[in-house]
Amino acid sequence: MRRKDFALWFVLAGLALMASCQGGKHEEKAIMKEDMDLTVDPGTDFYRYSNGGWISRTKIPDDKTRYGAFDILAEETERKVKDIVYDAWNRKGDTTDAEWIKLGNFFAAGMDTATIDAMGYEPIKPDLDNIAMVAKPEDVVRQLARLCPLGCRIPFYITVQEDSRDVTQMSLSIYQAGLGMPDRDYYLDSGADYERIRAAYTSMLEGFMRVQGYEEAAAKEVARDVFEFEKRLAKGSMTRVERRDPIRTYNKLTLEELQKLTPNFDWSLYFQNMGIEIPKTLIVDSPSFLELVNRELVATPINVWKDYMSLQLMTDYSGVLSSEIDQLSFDFYGKTLSGQPVQRARWKRVLSVTQGALGEAIGREYVAKYFPPESKKRMEGIVENLRSTLRETILGLEWMSDSTKERAVAKLDAMGLKIGYPSKWKDYSDLTVSRDRYALNVRNARIFEFNEEMSKLGKPVDKEEWFMYPQTVNAYYSPTRNEIVFPAAILQPPFFYPNGDDAVNYGAIGVVIGHEITHGFDDQGRMYNKDGNLENWWTDGDALRFKELTQLVVEQYNGFVLEGEHVNGSLTLGENLADYGGLSIAYRALEKALKAKGESVQSPLIDGFTPQQRFFLAYSKVWRNVVRPEESKRRLKTDVHSPGEFRVNGAVYNIPAFYEAFKVPEDGPYYRTPAQRPTIW
Ligand SMILES: [Zn+2]
Structure with missing residues (x-):
């Protein structure tokens, strides 16, 4: 069973369109009216209402196949990673540290195009x-x-x-x-x-x-x-x-x-x-x-x-390999398959490859420089609030029997949590890197990776292992480890606003957390028990009712069309359920958090929006993007995540609170009758 990530969008690349700096007074505002299209009725098309302004003025950079809030954050992270790797390349910093030298040499070899071209294949x-x-x-x-x-x-x-x-x-x-x-x-x-x-x-x-x-x-x-x-x-x-x-x-x-x-x-x-x-x-x-x-x-x-x-x-x-070979590959994988007009800059591509080989060596530097410990604390608070909210929700479900509830709560309580970065770093001493043999370095790195993987056989499971780098803008749930993991890089706007109000933080990172937690109970995750073993812990009746409820989601997403092609509701079911579950739980957790402070989801207004409205607006902002048609088609075939537009317009219209926050016309294209809404959580 492979791990399930939040987005699969961790290719680092691109241009700068937006500035934000973590924790400082320049933190971007979560909700900006110029990014919205106030001429669109929110109840009719919430995605365009909340993001229309941004969508209409945003052009996809030539070296990209898609551009959105996610990609912009990935670019910022890329710039930080670039600074680290450039220092290593230019032999600044601790030049006695063997890992630091490897990092610099790996990158240097990748930038040495004269040698690479001369060597051909x-x-x-x-x-x-x-x-x-x-x-x-x-x-x-x-x-x-x-x-x-x-x-x-x-x-x-x-x-x-x-x-x-x-x-x-x-x-x-x-x-x-x-x-x-x-x-x-x-x-x-x-x-x-x-x-x-x-x-x-x-x-x-x-x-x-x-x-x-x-x-x-x-x-x-x-x-x-x-x-x-x-x-x-x-x-x-x-x-x-x-x-x-x-x-x-x-x-x-x-x-x-x-x-x-x-x-x-x-x-x-x-x-x-x-x-x-x-x-x-x-x-x-x-x-x-x-x-x-x-x-x-x-x-x-x-x-x-x-x-x-x-x-x-x-x-x-x-x-x-040489630019001639590289170009042949780009013409197919970049241009034809994804519609990408031009290659990414050399340094960006070499940076990605370097991350693949020495990701944790970079991660170690990244967290020391860019990850404030306070972020971890606030995050833990939100996670535990979501966990207790889901626990209460499960115990109150009408469709689930007591015996299944008991097992579900046990699984939820046992779910592990990792935030920021691993407790121990990978040891790269067995990896050989030279300063002028790029392809050979990559070959060595792959063998190193393979040997490391094989060495796990016959040993106890390493519970401290991470499957993403700290500098990766993403998150995951592992069904066999029953744990949720949030790398440092996702704890930044537009996911996490260190100085933001609760409504926007629960709408963004809160939903990400809820998304990962409810993966433990989606159509695949529910087949694993609290220890991560495949085991059927559901009564037949509960399993049947769950299937009936999820079938509503399959049919709903089957109906969405992009570039003339339908979304595959079965392929994307797990992710769509996690988006629904994440929104549902995070919203209730927000209500609790506000209540504890003597506040409510109706006031105060910030920039003219209630906390309830800001919750949904912050969620929608995360998923705004512009995508090339070729890339959309490729993703509809291969990606288990729905297109950003439907992660918004599919999910929010299943949440009753959304109908309170915005007036939704019953003849609108996304309106769901109460009977059509899954009401799983
Ligand atoms: Zn997911």
């Missing part, structure tokens, strides 16, 4: 030469094993995580993968859009072959064969909706059982060549996908396997 040539030696199916198995630690997830990937039926144990897991395009549908769907994308993809593959000296006709043939091979993998892959099912994707097999299922694929040989101990059991998300790989291992000509492996390797390293 030389850095991965030894790996390509190894692939070229492949002569029979066993050699394919050997090569796949060697490519896995380099970050090539073909045609499946291996990871170590908690066994979700016994989370005290770490287990080896195998997930379907192996596609160069973002989803199986890109290979299988019909229509002009997909034809165009497929043509661009094969043209990138052709380009990669020509770089290696192939003539045009031969390059075309290779690209076509590899595409057809990937298409067969796509056909045998589960859909994204199927992959959301924690029961279906939990298949624990002994090595013997796995070997029997896939007799052509020698798993002992595979793990030996990977350099790890042969596991006794494994957890497989899709046995039928492995059966397909087993068949293809002998049915697909060896040459196609070889071309597939080399093209995937080149794709995986294209961003850190």
